[in-house]
Amino acid sequence: MLYSEKVMDHFEHPRNVGEITNADGVGQVGNPKCGDIMKMYLKINNGVITDVKFKTFGCGSAIATSSMATELIKGKPIEEAAKLTNAAVVEALDGLPGYKMHCSVLAEEAIKAALADYHRRRGEEVPEELRLPCDGEEHGCCSCGH
Numbered sequence: 397m398l399y400s401e402k403v404m405d406h407f408e409h410p411r412n413v414g415e416i417t418n419a420d421g422v423g424q425v426g427n428p429k430c431g432d433i434m435k436m437y438l439k440i441n442n443g444v445i446t447d448v449k450f451k452t453f454g455c456g457s458a459i460a461t462s463s464m465a466t467e468l469i470k471g472k473p474i475e476e477a478a479k480l481t482n483a484a485v486v487e488a489l490d491g492l493p494g495y496k497m498h499c500s501v502l503a504e505e506a507i508k509a510a511l512a513d514y515h516r517r518r519g520e521e522v523p524e525e526l527r528l529p530c531d532g533e534e535h536g537c538c539s540c541g542h
């Protein structure tokens with residue numbers, strides 16, 4: 397079987413799909429390898445992620461990794477969510493085929509972009525680990541997909 401049971405489960409029944417209208421941070425990223433897009437919404441209370449939703453125009457692996465990523469950061473402090481790596485998400489899903497690893501990057505980057513947006517909205521400096529190649533703004537000026 398190419399995909400683990402967990403990947404198939406999260407692909408067929410993705411958790412936390414949708415949007416949050418009054419989100420505290422929103423991040424959108426694109427995958428330069430395939431053009432797929434991910435949007436992440438965070439509700440943050442006292443430094444803790446109380447709700448998270450995502451929407452994607454992406455493949456099954458992007459859906460499964462995002463679904464798992466939202467489950468991993470829900471209820472966690474933002475500092476912890478900022479450290480979530482795509483490798484950790486893939487591990488929680490019992491692996492992905494090598495050529496689909498790039499799909500898992502979308503979830504990690506979308507979370508980072510949403511957290512960066514949260515800090516920006518509060519007038520705070522965006523921590524170094526949350527900075528994406530173009531800082532999450534939609535400039536269309538680099539190859540990171542924004």
Ligand code: FES
Binds near residue numbers: 431455457458499
């Ligand atoms: Fe684009 Fe998977 S093929 S995210």
